[in-house]
Amino acid sequence: MRRIGILGGMGPEATVLLMQKLIAAVPARDDADHIPLIVDQNPQVPSRIRFLIEGTGEDPGPVLAAMAAGLERAGAEALAMPCNTAHHFAPAIRAAVEIPFLDMVAMAADRARTEAGSGGKVGILASPAVRKVGLFDAALARVGLKAVYPDDEAAMLAAIRSIKAEGASDAARVVLKGASAALLGNGARVQMIACTEFSLIAESVAQSATVFDTLDVLVSAIKDFAQDRAEERPATAPQVAGP
Amino acid sequence: MRRIGILGGMGPEATVLLMQKLIAAVPARDDADHIPLIVDQNPQVPSRIRFLIEGTGEDPGPVLAAMAAGLERAGAEALAMPCNTAHHFAPAIRAAVEIPFLDMVAMAADRARTEAGSGGKVGILASPAVRKVGLFDAALARVGLKAVYPDDEAAMLAAIRSIKAEGASDAARVVLKGASAALLGNGARVQMIACTEFSLIAESVAQSATVFDTLDVLVSAIKDFAQDRAEERPATAPQVAGP
Numbered sequence: 001m002r003r004i005g006i007l008g009g010m011g012p013e014a015t016v017l018l019m020q021k022l023i024a025a026v027p028a029r030d031d032a033d034h035i036p037l038i039v040d041q042n043p044q045v046p047s048r049i050r051f052l053i054e055g056t057g058e059d060p061g062p063v064l065a066a067m068a069a070g071l072e073r074a075g076a077e078a079l080a081m082p083c084n085t086a087h088h089f090a091p092a093i094r095a096a097v098e099i100p101f102l103d104m105v106a107m108a109a110d111r112a113r114t115e116a117g118s119g120g121k122v123g124i125l126a127s128p129a130v131r132k133v134g135l136f137d138a139a140l141a142r143v144g145l146k147a148v149y150p151d152d153e154a155a156m157l158a159a160i161r162s163i164k165a166e167g168a169s170d171a172a173r174v175v176l177k178g179a180s181a182a183l184l185g186n187g188a189r190v191q192m193i194a195c196t197e198f199s200l201i202a203e204s205v206a207q208s209a210t211v212f213d214t215l216d217v218l219v220s221a222i223k224d225f226a227q228d229r230a231e232e233r234p235a236t237a238p239q240v241a242g243p
Numbered sequence: 244m245r246r247i248g249i250l251g252g253m254g255p256e257a258t259v260l261l262m263q264k265l266i267a268a269v270p271a272r273d274d275a276d277h278i279p280l281i282v283d284q285n286p287q288v289p290s291r292i293r294f295l296i297e298g299t300g301e302d303p304g305p306v307l308a309a310m311a312a313g314l315e316r317a318g319a320e321a322l323a324m325p326c327n328t329a330h331h332f333a334p335a336i337r338a339a340v341e342i343p344f345l346d347m348v349a350m351a352a353d354r355a356r357t358e359a360g361s362g363g364k365v366g367i368l369a370s371p372a373v374r375k376v377g378l379f380d381a382a383l384a385r386v387g388l389k390a391v392y393p394d395d396e397a398a399m400l401a402a403i404r405s406i407k408a409e410g411a412s413d414a415a416r417v418v419l420k421g422a423s424a425a426l427l428g429n430g431a432r433v434q435m436i437a438c439t440e441f442s443l444i445a446e447s448v449a450q451s452a453t454v455f456d457t458l459d460v461l462v463s464a465i466k467d468f469a470q471d472r473a474e475e476r477p478a479t480a481p482q483v484a485g486p
Binding site for chain 2: 030032040
């Protein structure tokens with residue numbers, strides 16, 4: 001089994017959700033069947049929202065690059081990051097390591113292509129920061145799709161912040177479901193949950209839309225990578241590269 | 244905020260439960276209020292049960308020592324381990340690092356002393372491996388208390404294994420509740436959940452017993468350690484010590 005490094009803490013609950021989904025994804029008879037991870041649960045990564053939307057605060061890029069390098073040194077054989085918005089800094093992460101970065105945004109675009117065919121619109125249920133930086137626009141354009149977004153950005157941002165502060169709430173569910181219904185009305189039959197705070201309330205979407213969660217796409221990719229050469233590796237402690 | 248290294252994966256669900264409890268323990272307005280962790284989620288640590296009860300299989304001690312050293316190198320300022328049984332190997336962990344090990348067993352014995360006074364019996368709801376190695380007997384004797392255990396070891400072990408394989412179940416709850424009632428009948432008013440698989444069903448105990456979970460004792464200790472000099476440290480990436 002190959003060990004995956006997790007750039008986590010954005011937010012901490014989303015990282016825990018990823019770990020739960022990975023446990024649930026493996027039919028296990030005992031502990032040893034589960035996927036080994038090294039998780040940098042770092043809630044102190046500078047706010048992506050503050051940097052990207054408000055234009056203030058520290059650049060998260062160098063912090064994420066340092067986390068990536070630390071995980072590689074600690075024995076990770078690939079990296080994954082359960083935060084859509086932070087994928088804006090994927091180039092800094094890739095530049096910091098030799099190991100592969102399992103890119104949730106690129107993989108989600110491929111999944112959208114499978115669900116939507118080409119030429120359609122894909123609804124993005126995400127932080128306004130994701131829209132502002134064009135994260136999914138570029139990824140979807142590469143597969144012939146167009147990203148569309150909820151109109152009420154303030155409501156989406158408030159819902160995300162409330163989940164970060166207080167956890168899932170009915171108020172946040174109402175916002176997400178309303179945004180999903182509006183996107184459907186706007187022609188986006190296929191939609192993606194593209195914010196790991198919304199992953200915590202992913203069931204609250206328009207019933208007749210085809211909605212997938214980018215976090216689930218990442219779970220599948222982690223599982224596939226970890227198990228790829230399971231038979232070649234003995235059960236060992238983490239490998240720590242050192243001079 | 245000080246970063247805690249978690250020797251995890253024993254089992255992976257118990258590690259996730261610890262992380263959830265740490266998130267719930269912090270009143271947070273935003274991500275950055277939460278406790279930073281480096282989690283070695285290593286489900287491939289050799290089976291403690293197989294080594295300690297069955298006398299077969301690899302010694303987990305050297306693997307745990309290597310994990311501890313790796314976490315220290317990755318910037319952890321203290322270590323914690325959400326697995327009671329694995330505390331049998333605490334000496335190997337301590338020997339491998341300079342940073343403190345937050346000893347769940349020793350702290351649970353102190354908590355039992357607070358709850359029970361001195362001279363009483365404390366019921367231990369744990370793996371038979373814990374009884375066999377005398378883990379809590381020694382810790383409780385130091386504070387003037389006596390450990391007592393459920394009689395039906397096979398049922399306890401089967402319940403733990405079923406939780407590791409299939410998650411919490413009603414059958415496991417029945418076993419835990421029956422063991423708690425029997426310990427109460429045997430004079431153990433104060434009891435501790437001392438197996439992180441049982442932490443997942445910790446509500447299933449005798450109602451008139453005073454029961455605490457050793458995992459909750461660890462959560463408090465981690466929070467106290469992490470926040471001790473919160474104001475002295477800026478938000479940064481993990482520090483990776485190098486030569």
